[in-house]
Amino acid sequence: MRRTAFQVRTGRAGGRGAAAALLLCLGCLHAYAQDDWNEYRSRSFRIVGDADPDDAERVVARLEAFMAATRQFLGVAGWPSLPPATLVLLDGRGALRAAGIDPEDFFVFVGPDRTFVVLAEPGQEATLEGLLHRYFMEIARRAVPNAPLWIREGLAAFYRTTAWSEDGRGIDAGRPIESYMRRVRDSANRIGFARLAEAGADDEPASRDSVLTAESWARVHYLMTRDGGSGQGRTAELVRLAASGRPFEAAVEDAFGAGPDEVFDGFESYAGTDGPWPRIALDADPRTREMTSVGEFAEIDALTVLGAVMVAGRLPGAEAQLGRALALDRNAPGPYIALAPLLIEQGRFDEVRYAVDQAGRREDPGRLGHYYYALSLLLEDPTPARGRMARARRELRAAIDLDPSFAEAYHRLAASFLGTGEPAGDALRALETAIELSPGNPEYLATYSRFLIAQERFDEARDVLAPLIDRMGRSRARDRAVGLMDSIAGRTGGRGLIGEGFAEIRTGDGNAPGGDAAPSAAPVQARRSPAADLERVVAGERQSGRLTLVDCRQGLALTVEDEAGTYVFHTDLPDRVAFSSDSAEEIGREIRCGVQDPPVAVVVTFQPAGEGDPFTGVPSVVEFVGP
Numbered sequence: 133m134r135r136t137a138f139q140v141r142t143g144r145a146g147g148r149g150a151a152a153a154l155l156l157c158l159g160c161l162h163a164y165a166q167d168d169w170n171e172y173r174s175r176s177f178r179i180v181g182d183a184d185p186d187d188a189e190r191v192v193a194r195l196e197a198f199m200a201a202t203r204q205f206l207g208v209a210g211w212p213s214l215p216p217a218t219l220v221l222l223d224g225r226g227a228l229r230a231a232g233i234d235p236e237d238f239f240v241f242v243g244p245d246r247t248f249v250v251l252a253e254p255g256q257e258a259t260l261e262g263l264l265h266r267y268f269m270e271i272a273r274r275a276v277p278n279a280p281l282w283i284r285e286g287l288a289a290f291y292r293t294t295a296w297s298e299d300g301r302g303i304d305a306g307r308p309i310e311s312y313m314r315r316v317r318d319s320a321n322r323i324g325f326a327r328l329a330e331a332g333a334d335d336e337p338a339s340r341d342s343v344l345t346a347e348s349w350a351r352v353h354y355l356m357t358r359d360g361g362s363g364q365g366r367t368a369e370l371v372r373l374a375a376s377g378r379p380f381e382a383a384v385e386d387a388f389g390a391g392p393d394e395v396f397d398g399f400e401s402y403a404g405t406d407g408p409w410p411r412i413a414l415d416a417d418p419r420t421r422e423m424t425s426v427g428e429f430a431e432i433d434a435l436t437v438l439g440a441v442m443v444a445g446r447l448p449g450a451e452a453q454l455g456r457a458l459a460l461d462r463n464a465p466g467p468y469i470a471l472a473p474l475l476i477e478q479g480r481f482d483e484v485r486y487a488v489d490q491a492g493r494r495e496d497p498g499r500l501g502h503y504y505y506a507l508s509l510l511l512e513d514p515t516p517a518r519g520r521m522a523r524a525r526r527e528l529r530a531a532i533d534l535d536p537s538f539a540e541a542y543h544r545l546a547a548s549f550l551g552t553g554e555p556a557g558d559a560l561r562a563l564e565t566a567i568e569l570s571p572g573n574p575e576y577l578a579t580y581s582r583f584l585i586a587q588e589r590f591d592e593a594r595d596v597l598a599p600l601i602d603r604m605g606r607s608r609a610r611d612r613a614v615g616l617m618d619s620i621a622g623r624t625g626g627r628g629l630i631g632e633g634f635a636e637i638r639t640g641d642g643n644a645p646g647g648d649a650a651p652s653a654a655p656v657q658a659r660r661s662p663a664a665d666l667e668r669v670v671a672g673e674r675q676s677g678r679l680t681l682v683d684c685r686q687g688l689a690l691t692v693e694d695e696a697g698t699y700v701f702h703t704d705l706p707d708r709v710a711f712s713s714d715s716a717e718e719i720g721r722e723i724r725c726g727v728q729d730p731p732v733a734v735v736v737t738f739q740p741a742g743e744g745d746p747f748t749g750v751p752s753v754v755e756f757v758g759p
Contacts, residue, residue: 169429175199175420176217180429180437183221183254191221191254193421197303198264198294200416202271205287205368210571212274213537217247220437225252231438232449238263241444242270244540245473245503248441264292276375277572277609278599281336282328283371285345286352296421303416306353308409315346316403322347325396329380354402355395357410364412375572376599432460432467440470450474465491465501472504476511484508502531503541510548510695514677515733524548539573542566547579547695551678551731556583574600574609575697581616582693590620611746612698615691619681622727673740673749675699676757678731682723690751692736701738701751710753733757 172179174192176199181188203211222228228236237259239250251263268288272279293307316322323343328351337344355367366387373383384392435457442450451474457467468487475484488505491497497505506527509520516524528545531538543566549559560583567576577596584593593616600613677694688706692699703709711723723732735757738749 169431169434171426171429172423173426174423177219177249178216179219179221179423180434181219181221181223182227183223187223187254188221189423191251191260192219192423194260194264194295195219195249196420197296197416198267198291200420201294201303201305201414202268202291204414205291205364206271206275206371210275210372212271212571212573213539213569214271214274215243215246215538215540216535217249218437218440220248220250220441221254222250222252227434227438228252231435231442231453233438233442233445233447238266239441239445240266240270241441242267242274243444245500245538246440246444248444250441261292264294265289268292274570274573276371277574279371279375280329280380281331282344282348283352283374285336286348286350287371289345289349290352290356296416297413300421301416301418303414305412305414306356307411308353309349312346312349313409315343316350319400319403325351325392350403351396351399353409354399357412432457432464435460436464436466436470439467443470443474446477463490463494465494465497469497469501469504472500472508476504476507479512481508481512496534499531499535499538499541502527502534503538503544506531506541506544507695510544514694521548521552537569539566539569539576542569543573543576543579544695546583550579550582550586553730556586559583574613578609578612578616578698581613585616585620585623588623590623593620608697611700611748614746615681615698615700618683619691619727622681622683623729674735674737675701675748676733676735679723679728679734679754680731681727682725684725688751689747690736690754692734693731699736699748700746701736701749702747703750709751712753712755 168182169180170182170185172188172192174196176196177192179188179192183191206212228234237252237256239248240263241248249263249267251259254260265288268291269284272284272287276284289309289312290306293309294303294305295307296302297304321343328344328347331344335344352367355370356364370383370387373386374380378386381392384390384395388395435453439450439453439457441447442453451471454467454471457464468491472484472487475481475487484504485508488497488501491501506524509516509524509527513520525545525548528541528548531541532545535541542562546559546563546566549556563576563580563583567573567580570576577600581593581596584590584596597613597617600609601617675692675694677692677699679690680693681689681691683689683691684706687702687704688709689700689702692701733756735755736751737753737755738751740749741747
């Protein structure tokens with residue numbers, strides 16, 4: 133078994149085993165000194181690093197102009213409540229190389245709980261503009277995830293040139309990009325609006341110097357700057373309507389008072405001109421650009437920040453990096469909290485709780501500490517005991533008390549009520565807050581639809597899910613929405629657990645998948661599976677959760693949900709799937725095709741699907757683990 137500096141098998145051993153795992157590295161790793169790091173604050177960022185203060189001030193001013201401009205624009209569609217952001221500015225790439233990080237020019241991570249923006253050698257203008265482009269795309273995924281790709285890509289290119297005006301009293305946005313102008317002037321090489329409008333997530337360019345980005349930028353620039361700049365408000369309304377799922381033609385009509393053909397009637401002459409292409413002037417508070425010094429940054433904190441960046445980017449060596457920080461002070465809370473997301477991803481839940489407890493020995497573990505503790509409880513067991521569920525909810529409420537804008541904490545709190553039979557009033561209030569903080573978030577909308585389904589408000593649930601299916605392209609969010617829509621169809625199309633149009637599962641012996649049993653009209657019955665037999669068939673990955681839908685119309689599709697999302701397992705050979713249990717209470721359970729109400733706790737063993745496959749994987753064993 134591969135072992136990292138922190139990793140040992142703890143299983144259910146609890147804090148003592150976790151402590152051995154976490155402290156294994158102390159004394160065996162030397163710390164790499166991070167010299168001359170400083171800390172600053174601005175309106176939107178906590179800034180750390182060793183960049184020259186003048187470079188740092190210039191970059192922060194540009195970033196604050198960018199944030200002010202995009203906040204003003206996306207505010208019409210619903211500006212998302214972004215997690216607190218740490219901006220890491222590095223004079224060179226030595227610190228990245230020392231930490232084992234591939235020294236890219238920039239790195240942007242906007243997660244549900246934290247944001248990191250890393251910029252090495254900030255004096256390069258092209259690098260800074262590339263970072264702003266990537267940053268906008270990450271923000272747009274949260275603010276308007278259902279907006280067409282060409283609009284998001286075009287806006288990212290439009291706002292990446294955002295800067296303060298020469299007098300420092302306002303913001304200039306939409307500076308013409310010469311390389312893009314040259315591309316769109318050549319009408320023969322354009323991809324055309326019809327192809328542009330069809331572009332989805334699979335078409336997102338790896339290079340920002342693509343024809344798709346250039347033409348997206350040109351069309352967005354044309355809309356934003358038309359009529360002396362009044363097009364900005366109309367374009368913002370178009371984005372809001374398109375992101376809400378309104379058909380594009382109707383959204384254009386509502387926003388601009390004319391159809392797409394009429395709106396873009398002047399684009400050819402606009403694109404063909406030699407310029408100058410116009411810009412947009414925005415009002416802004418000059419104080420927004422200010423950066424204040426906090427002071428020098430301790431070596432352990434620098435090591436912790438780089439380790440947290442590595443965890444966020446799923447970069448190898450993150451544990452070793454945070455081990456270097458702990459080697460300086462084994463009681464420092466920062467490294468433990470920074471490590472928690474990696475431990476959660478690896479399923480090392482006991483170690484997560486130990487890490488948070490260690491962080492809390494010196495001070496309150498903070499919003500993230502409480503959040504990660506709750507997450508470890510909710511993800512470790514899809515049906516936690518009452519006491520553990522109560523603890524998880526207390527931790528989430530503590531995180532919310534410390535940060536009332538923590539959208540994901542509200543969402544997790546709401547989701548913890550699904551399938552429990554408890555009154556949903558508090559849960560719905562928490563979920564509504566999450567959606568207000570992060571409008572359009574597909575995960576939050578999917579969870580909202582599940583509450584509506586449970587209340588048999590099926591038409592409302594369809595209205596919530598339809599935009600996710602229409603606009604999301606191939607993605608986990610879309611697959612989840614499709615599965616939930618199928619769940620509605622199963623519940624409204626038939627009686628009880630057997631939806632109209634569903635066939636019965638065809639299955640052989642639960643202990644011997646792959647038999648030649650004939651199709652059966654009887655429901656599947658869980659069989660006892662000796663450990664040896666499970667070892668024989670359990671070749672693949674395992675996913676626990678609640679089985680919510682058994683769809684037998686085309687092969688067999690199993691929809692399983694947990695707190696992290698929805699997974700759909702499909703096979704064209706249902707008789708090769710073993711349904712089994714080692715729980716005395718579960719042996720003999722009957723499962724029929726259709727919606728499982730209430731959902732059933734299962735562990736599915738599966739072979740992962742290939743890239744681009746709409747399903748999570750092919751199931752081989754479905755093990756029933758409890759009510």
